[in-house]
Amino acid sequence: MAMAVAETIGSGGELVVEAGTGVGKTYAYLVPVLLSGRRALVSTATKALQDQLFSRDIPKLVEVLNLPIRVALLKGRGSYLCTYRLSQARQSHDASLRIHAHALSKIETWSQSTRTGDLSELSGLDDRSPVISLVTSNRDNCLGSPCPHFKSCHVNLARKEAMAADVVVINHHLFFADLNVRETGMAELLPSVQAVVFDEAHQLNEIGINFLGRHISTSQLLELTRDVLGAGIQLARGLVDWTLICNVLEKSIRDLRLTAQHVRAGSRLRWAEPVPDDIETADWLTAMAQLEVALHAAQAALDTVSEMAPDFVRLHERVSLQLSALAHFQAPCEEGAVRWVELGTQMRLVESPLDISRAVQTHMLNRNPSNLALDEEIHDAKLSGIDQSQSQTTSLATKSWIFTSATLGEDDQMKWFTEPCGLTAARKLRVASPFDYELMSAIYVPKGMPKPNDFAHTRTVATWVEKYARQLGGRTLVLTTTLNAMRNIGEALTAALGQSGELEVLVQGQGPKRRLMERFREGQSQGGLGCVLVASASFWEGFDVPGEALQLVVIDKLPFPPPNDPLVEARSQRLECMGKSSFSDYSLPEAAVALKQGAGRLIRSETDQGLLVVCDPRLTGMAYGRRLMASLPPMRKIDNEADFESALVQLTKTSTTNPT
Template sequence: MTESAGAWPGSHGASADVEPPPWADAPREGLEERTRGVFVPGGVLAQAAEAFRPRSGQTEMAAAVARTIEQGGALVVEAGTGVGKTFSYLVPALLSGERVLMSTATKTLQDQLFGRDLPRLAEALGVPVRMALLKGRGSYLCTHRLELARRDAALPDRTALRTLAKIEQWAQGTKTGDLAEMPGLDERSPVLPLVTSTRENCLGSQCPRFRNCHVNAARREALAADVVVINHHLFFADLAVRESGMAELLPTVRVVIFDEAHQLNETGVQFLGRQLGTGQVLDFARDVLAAGLQLARGLVDWQLAAGTVERAARELRLAAGGSTFSTRLRWNGEAPEGVEPQAWRDALAALAAALDFAAEGLATVVEAAPDFARLHERAATLAERVRAFAREPQPGSVRWADAGTQLRLVESPLDIAEAVQRKLLKTGEERTEADRNRAWIFTSATLGDDARLSWFTEPCGLGEAEVLRVASPFDYPSQAAVYVPRQLPRPNDAGHSAAVAALAQRAARRIGGRTMVLTTTLRALRSIGEQLQMRFEDSGELEVLVQGQWTKRRLIERFREGAGPGRPGCVLVASASFWEGVDVPGDALQLVIIDKLPFPPPGDPLVEARSQRLEAQGRSSFNDYSVPEAAVALKQGAGRLIRRETDQGVLVVCDPRLVQMGYGRRLLAALPPMRRLNDEAAFEDALAALAQNDEGR
């Protein structure tokens, strides 16, 4: 959205009550015509935003969204970086006058859409609209649990006590209870689970603070609004358990828009299966102990009940192999890979029995307070979930165990296609006229590498959807170059990470930092990060930032600052979530180094199950799954480099297979059309040009 925003008037709150624009009284045109009129030179957007420039791709996408809203059905749009896709769906959505649900990938994007983009655009269009922001329970302060936490003697340390005091002070003035509005709150604080609710521990209408519940207030706002902004996690959590209020909201909405839709399948499979984590069980044990000692001391041996559950949870984690690093274990038989079956069965049975024991104690005091009734339900639910994992998995699903500091058991479908067809598009016989008229818009900068965008449409059940691909307006051949160093060790050789670190050191020093190194594994992250930190530790000429040392937000803020008075330039080494959703426009980022081609890990149980399904269908799992996955991930990583029309930079892919193997041509074709640097001399010249341009500014 930043590329189209320009200098806007001031933002509104939850509603935009504005004077209608001059063209509002004109003869009624179709939505597509009115939408196109907004994007013309001298139109509404050109008058409202100084930096706005008409772009054919942006207008083309907006017109397609308008047609889909008018006709109903599903539209999938891949809109390259710089298209301005946010305007392309917001304009027709607001002009339509329909009730709209918008879902984004993260809570940060939610806040941007609700707090900046929507109100400013509504004002520019002269559209009076009531807006609401709806997040999951964990985003809102629970005043009842805050009171319990205040009396809890088990807070971990003084830092937690100080954080709790700050939350208490903030709670006195907040209207929304949205913890994202609290300045300086670390999203990793151990206090947050103590002052927020979950579906399991919420007391519902029995809560003594029900009338003032921030979650319920947010839901009421959403049900009364014209435009509601949610996130993908909330959408699929509700699709699975019908808990967040969406069950009442979705049937009243005629337009549903998913931005950053490339995350839908992986988000969906997390919620549409079955999960059990030792963290959940330990939270339950802590809540039993706290509520028991505060509300029914002496009536039950709460120390014994909670301690038995806690020990059983820890024994289950140890049975899977205690580790400080997360490992995903296959689970094709009775027990996860490498775990002795009898010990696993015994650990599951012991945990179920411990939960039953806690439930028996809670049953004796269930009338004493609403907290005990809810805890009794939680005990029964957790015990049943444990027993479900002791049985055979559901047909068409895959099981695995994430073993680390906590243990998480997962059973999920291989994709969300069936759920989308049955629960969203409702393609069956029970489909109503309202279902046929509903418009579904799915958009992202990266959705596939073929004409049908099958990487996205196939697992999401959208094979019949209209597909549109809109190219980026950036002049990639003049703005960016790609270099594949052929002299590096092969990606799986022992010296590969060291060679990547050495290349990153030389190149980053040449341009004064401004370098992001993206790794495909945490092992490479640690290796490259440590080597770069050692290389620059003595000189201090560059600051090396490594994912995990600070929060993601703080790392990005420091990286964006770049070099300044008394501050060195930066090198950021990161993995996983930094491959996408990171926006560093301008000179702060001019070199992106990718350590190797991002193929899906072959030992991952979900990857294995998807590959086996394709092979059973007579298809090639490598060509139809591994290569498309790598192409999309490579596009996402490369997309960090050029964010505006004035950006300049170089992409380095430290994997010779990109130019040596046949599939490399397909992966190169998936990248933006950057110019090729064919040897080290050309790469050095490109770095020199970047350094010279920086000196000339």
Template sequence: MHTPESTPTGPPSLQDAVREAFEAGAALSRAADAFRPRTGQTDMAMAVARTIESGGVLVVEAGTGVGKTFSYLVPALLSGERVLLSTATKTLQDQLYGRDLPRLVKALGLPVRTALLKGRGSYLCVHRMEMARQDASLPDRSALRTLAKVESWAQVTRSGDLSELPGLDERSPIIPLVTSTRENCLGSQCPRFRACHVANARREALAADVVVINHHLFFADLAVRESGMAELLPSVRVAIFDEAHQLNETGVQFLGAHLATGQLIDFARDLLGAGLQLARGLVDWQGVASAVERAARDLRLVVGRTPTGARLRWTGAAPEQADEHDWQSALDGVARACEEAMEALETVSEIAPDFVRLSERAHSLAQRADRFAQPGPSGVVRWVDVGLQLRLLESPLDIAEAVRTRLLGQSPAGDPASESTQNDAADDEARSIRAEAAASRAWIFTSATLGDDARLSWFTEPCGLQGAEVLRVGSPFDYARQAALFVPRDMPRPGDPLHSTRVAAVAAQAAGALGGRTLVLTTTLRALRTIGDALQTRFGIEGGLDILVQGQGPKRSLIERFREGATQGRPGCVLVASASFWEGVDVPGDELQAVVIDKLPFPPPGDPLVEARSKRLESSGRSAFSDYHLPEAAVALKQGAGRLIRRETDTGILVVCDPRLATMGYGRRLLAALPPMRRLDSMDAFEAALATLAAATRASTTDPASA
């Protein structure tokens, strides 16, 4: 019993508990041997704790080395709230679920149930696996051996997560045959529903306190169910998005519409397989399936010999390079073939649930063909991706409206709730309920790179988060000591045909001095091939280095080989890559000491989505270059540069082979976005820095105690 003079004390607040956890010698010291208090990490954790306590939206840019994972996990776990964690890739999901969460749960001594939830394509579908054994279209003996391996593993797996199957190539043609999609899943009508790994994973997620998902799964579900993650999101009070810089580009993929010739081919294959197995002789399955395949091929042929990888603008009735009459005729042919398939399937629909689902797929494909045959709605952009298959895409320009209305529960732009008519009463009530629930939730968005201005506008504007609290936490690394930046001033401009050859020469110089340990990041596939070929030719003659080029093996295998470097009698490595290798590649230590970027990563000017976003800015009186192209380049450049220094003991050189960084006025803005590395102002200084790095590496290899 306290005296009148004493101050009553209640349970400690979340902020108090978080502050204590980050103190020296506290719980986090048990979770990570190398843990020591860092001001930036604690500041971020306290901001996350405040947001969880009060609700609202927090956007945090946390530089490399801050330790942002602990900064959001600790307050989330200590809060006792139901938490949804979303990250960019399945690899990062596995790391969060398999390494970071268990360590923290144990260190904090919390009775927390965690679950991992991926998209359908990550889980074995037992029913489709059994159907695949009867599939006459299996590619070859290798595919049959892989299928046998999957069948054997299916007897022992509990999760059904295909990433747990050793030796399964992520590009294997068997994977689509043994997994389901939203289109072909039979749901509760499936004869193997009791063994469904997708259903089991969802049940575990609904029962868990912390659920780890990925952005693709989040937006795939958001696009279909406005309630969010089906039953899951409404029960969650804390939602955290790591690697949030990918949210907008991921979201626009799912919030529009698409039709691919590959979808039609897959449908025809499934139609033929189910028909021959379950209703042979009742329908001319070969003829029906062939009609769908022929319609898909006819659609692909309309664009002719367009190079693979091209994106075709589509502002009128047909995309560029396609005859309008032929295009409309091909789309009509797709719709007609799918409708004929529906008619055939209706005659056998009572035999098996497979036919009901196939009929629904045919209806959906016919609807999409009809949609793309009509003019596109306002506020979206259409284009066609050309590859081995043709992909017709319609996308919003950003996810701002979806985030505001579907996540934060706000009224649609230009349509405030007060303007609703009486007939909209039910919608108003539902919107009000969503808004009240959303307001009490904590939304945390974080990444190492979210923009190049104080408001992080590059991220907050397209994501509809302009009203969010913004926090920027700088990296604890001593970049002036650990890293140097070199911009060769005598390089040809990027448009010069000799540019990629000169980039290869600079990369070869770095790799030769360092014994490999060099990552070359390109902005185009053409540059990737030119530089990769040049390096393979040079070191193929001279020997001594392995030149790894994106596309010549799975991404995971290339990175693992690069990390090994010159070990066990194998030579050092140079990795030449583009696209996804600009981020998410973590090679700490001496095995990566030079990052060479071929040119400033401005968005491609001919890209239909880029053009549409630029026109929208210009129509509102803004500068597309200053407000879109420059911020995009700054963020991408920062991501690429971030591959170099991953730990406090790392050292290295960043080379940007684009003289515009040093000579153009906008170069200052791009330089300001980079970590504060010391500058090398001449080739002599570059060569001296390489020699110093090489000498230090030799010394640490000879005498590990000196490292």
């Protein structure tokens, strides 16, 4: 892998590498990148890996290789303290801020000494705390160069450091945010970079479409309303009836959310017709029209005071952007995109491309001479007040692109990754894991499990896990395909094992992922109880527990994409229109990759041993099960309960923390 990376950096072009667990992929790309002497960008999917590369892996290699290299870390603006907004929060008379007084004073003390302004330095600050949005900026509320704190602004300083560095560590969110709106500082950075590495590249497509699409959210609109009211009362009281304007605007936003009040929170509504499914046509059209009128009224009011302060200019631009987005959603959906409405406490209108292939080809590999989409973005950039010349510099002159992950598909062409990312012509390499899976692990599909759509399935899985997790003394990770199953299995295991104090049952959502993972890793080693963790979604990947703390991974069902999800449906329809099979060409590869990721939680080091259990009879009973099985590491196969029990006994015998 290191040689292939070095060759690609030397010759240019694109390289896609799937590097199985234990290959050492981080060093396999970092060493050639650092030795090349080229200016490089390394992007990861998560801030955690970003911090690990910047604070641990790169410094270690720079020291060993004795290279005079400057490295910088660049995160999204939401990770840095905005001293202007902190000062605003301090001066605010808003009574609701009083509950945050303690956290604000802690941040203020830290702000005196921090050099970077990176909030991750501040220990004890929960990254879900509402205080964070008060003391950080976003594209909407940053004042830019007219800001009184502009010179000492942490966001700007981080960007300047990145501009001066040889290697910059970023994340995929930042990369795509910049491809879309060109304001994160990467617009200047990218053209001068000669090598770009995307680690955890399997997340690129889903992260990318999130940024390349268009959105309107009622929470963003409410925040805008609050900001208009705050600035109006503070800086132009008496000139405009701000309270009236903002009350009308707020009511129109809440009325829009109420059009779907009868729909369960967490749903995604299809939006193929002019009005989203399950919403009354008249209610929807009226709410959208009222919102438009209220936004126009706010825009007109801001027009009258825009000379008074830069805050009003920025607010005027924000209102204009919302109006432009609203007009977009009142017109038909763009060709090749899909629309839906997301419902939580708030409502989000989404229009998304089906994949990132066009953006990769056009903006990253610079393969589309017409640069059509770039023109559209320059238009957007103009609307958002970003310097156009800056936007036009982003025709990327980067020479080499490296994409890597432990899981990029089920075939040698890695089509699951390369097709949606527009990288089918890239050089491809698969490096198998060096682990002896046959010796160290086995897979079992329990006999007599109900069909996955059977009402009794979840209960049976819980009973099965209870029996064997007890025998193993915990050390069990249960991965579910739905949050519902996660809750039901979690409750059943807590009642059966947790409440009696036999084992500690952890359920996703009880605390931050990092804390749950730390507790699980600890297991019985500190004299505590063995752990069972029941989780879904994000725990299928990035959950790294080497050693004896994890020896049994149980997957409830084959992870097929939900067929009624609007994005899944649109992708399936597109394939059918192309004469392909949505099941073989989309659902099955998606399930294979997710299954491989889930199974990958089991063996994390050369000495790990463990059992993978898939409680879905389709894996052995259906013809496509063979294809899914082939995508998994070459584990030993167990086909009856007695052999499974003896394998489990064997594990408990060899364990150094044997519960018996």
